[in-house]
Amino acid sequence: MYDPVRLAALVAVAEAGSITRAAERLGYTTPALSQQLAKLEREAGTALLVRHHRGARLTGAGELLVARARRVLDELDRARHELARLTGLSGGTLRLGTFQTAGIHLLPPALSAFRRAHPDVELTVADYDPSAGVAAVAAGEIDLALTHSYEPGDPTPLPASVGIEPILVEELVLVSAPGHVLTSGATRLPLTELAGQPLISMAPDAPARRGVEAALTRAGALPSVLVPTPGYLLVCALASAGLGVAVVPEMVARTSVTPVGVRALEGGRLRRTISIAYREEEAAPAADAFRAVLRGTFNRAQQFMAQAPQAPAQSRAVQSKPSSHPPG
Known part of the structure; x- marks a missing residue:
């Protein structure tokens, strides 16, 4: 076996x-x-x-x-979820931390499913910068935190008591004003095509984005607007207005409230991994049950991303265990 x-x-x-x-x-x-x-x-x-x-x-x-x-790993996740339900979780509190993108687009369906299965568990949700969310888990202020890391990028050290479970990997894509020549093609765009292009630089000093920003600089993109505070809604709005192009997670591009052109980048090496941070070595039935629910929700999110119009790249659900994280 x-x-x-x-x-x-x-x-x-x-x-x-x-x-x-x-x-x-x-x-x-x-x-x-x-x-x-x-x-x-x-x-x-x-x-x-x-x-x-x-x-x-x-x-x-x-x-x-x-x-x-x-299929086997999906079935094991379902079994863990069902066993958690059999424990008859009643009462208690589940305290969650999330960064904005996941909190808006991925967390609500998981919370709805969890509430149906465990209506007596009190839920609290707080907005955290990803690195601060991990620190809050380590300090016992919250039970779980959604966080993320970027590739390329240096791994961020984890507190000894915290584990990280990767759940979803998505590519970073190019966004621009609608009709921009760079986002008009159907094939993947080589990074070298960004040479000389005005770039809306996303949190260039944030550890999570530093490796990505370095890759764009090496390709010859010219920073035209700096956005030092992580805020993808603003970045997409600036790109939509024609102030430059930007490289953002595919989920962000797909759900932008302003119209943007979108194109996948060649190589698929610029990525964001969304993970859940939890305390290891601690019996936490409510947190374990929610992690099981969350895995299924992210699998459905993957299907949504694949079926959405003008899909430029692929997002993948990951069944695995601890890794590293950063901000966002």
């Missing part, structure tokens, strides 16, 4: 396109993850991955096993 932890590792590599990137997201070292994958290949009796200089790709057998693994 296949080990679910190893199946989750294979799914993570399929999502990340690289053993190194998958290890970072799962909170493992690269050698440790490679060892898990080697054991899985021995169990399967065949090669599941082909390593190459840019990462790793699935073999035919790997693709087959990943498809089955996703």
